[in-house]
Amino acid sequence: MNFDWSLLFNIVVVVNAVLAIFTVFREKRDIAAIWAWLLVLVFLPLVGFIAYAFLGRKLPKNRLFKLHKHVQMQLDERLNEQRKQLGHNAKTPADEVVLRSRTAVDMFMTTDAAFLSRQNKVHIYTNGNDLFHRVIEDIEGAKKSIHIEFYTFYNDQIGNEILDLLVKKAKQGVEVRVIYDSWGSMGTTRKFFQPLIDAGGHAFPFLNTRSVLLDFRINFRDHRKIIVIDGTIGYTGGFNIGDQYLGRKKKFGHWRDTHIRIIGSGVFGLQARFILDWNATSPRDQIDEEEVEAKYFPVTTTKGNVNMQIVSSGPDSDCNRLRWATSS
Template structure:
């Protein structure tokens, strides 16, 4: 009996389809991700399964939850001490903003135990040179501890400058701890941090990944950006550590991002998040009984005007806390909701929130880059930009370099600055951190920055999107099909 090639081919197709279905349905995931992975596995039989091995499997949560639960109990004790101090602080205008938006504050306290940090001093940075000049000054002045966590810590000019400064501080007896993402810091090996380790400091890739090429958790990235100095000064936002973030790469030109420097009780949220991530990363599964020390949470005497909550999210939780925060702000807006994000790949819940706001007369604006850094991601971003423009959302292409800021501001009252983009990856796959800020002056400052950015941006009308070529629209539509796994 002879078996022809077509029979073999049909059998392979059927077997591949069966394995694709069994593979995708082994773990709980949303419908969009199921169809996206089925598309990849069915039409790319071998390559698809290799991709799934690295990108499709969900993160084992048991180890992370075990570590977090233990350390969270200690953190709650430290933060309770701070709450008792903050409760007696003088009333400020920002407290009225909190009162008017109390349900948003309560939501973050419920979903992420994010306590309300009052009376902070916050400075906004939109230029990498200004930011790192101040960061270097603060690191140089450190007396007790320096905690750094970044998605990208490149082995380049600014990366070496920061690393060498950390080595110097470690030699002075300052506790230096660094977490970096092995994928985001591609090209930066453990050898790069050896001088720091030799000086008494410590640097680990997030979750102690040994090899990017053999990391089956490669789809779950530590996208957070955190600096805490002596438990008193904190930084977070969109900048990473690398020359391109200072506008030194011709490919991107001037780099437009947003970062904030915090002095006050808001730093405790950054410190707590770093400690949780450090404990999960450095102990290799062993609970660190000394994870939380009083020196990391000094009592603050700052008398600022800004109230805030530090909110984190990631694949170790199904709540998608930052996404819920974005939706909450969008639906609370009555006058305007202005957003900046380099990647615009929202899920249906965020799309509906944006649609409802725009159709209710809210001035909804979204600013995205005018150039790609990831081809598939950018085409998917263009697809959703075109769709939202047709539904009344104002889409702006930033025209002075690369737009990387992840911000939202509503009604001159509330703003968000952080690491989370408006996309699937930030909502479900990445470990992210955002500050949600309640203060009229801060929100007004964010609005003015946005207006300045609009002056170098171009409004994309539905008519302009309709003039795009059929080939470009096809690439956008195809990329959109893969959006749940980009």
């Protein structure tokens, strides 16, 4: 009796197509991603599903949206208070820029609930030594909380200098929380942060992935670089925590990047993003809703000349907001 290989082939093709359709459509994604993954899964049956396991799977929404509505409510309340204090109708050159970019501003408000923050003070850094000199000064002056989130937090000279300072502040009673990416901070383990944990601080790898070898979702890396101090000073940009960013590695030479220091209500956007990422990452030591308002979003009377929106994207995003804005 001859085996009908063509029948087996047809069955495999049909089953693979059904599984591909089920796999792709079970999670919400944009149309381009749907077609791309369908083609990969249908025409590369085994290889396609392996690739999908590493690059295509999304994360459960219930793990990513804790505190989202409550945080946004607190932001709205704080901004309403600030508008009364700062004079919402005041016209500045920065306001004219906003009017010319109204389409992008409205899009970010709609897709990311990214509020428009006015009258911030912003300083730009393009040199790592200047940046970390100021960061260290600000951390030294922290009174209530220090929130740090970085793709790279290396176990090197600047990494240990920052860690020692965080340990010192934790011993003083300052709340210290650190999120680092296990892939970007390769070589930095939980043991490195143990002195901080022993001092009362907290440190977790992003989404609590302790090993890059066990992390199959290699597309979900935390490339954010965020520092928020006392809810009043914020940093974000391109520099990570590592000696190479200060020009100490011959292999990399002088590192040119851009980072900004923010004072004003623009810090609230960074704080909100950190809280969302923290509660998605930390299995314990969650930031309680009752603590959010007074502790992390203090009213500021800063009167600067920069308007801004803090816009983020990641595994909790159903669209690439930044790409939409730059292409519109």
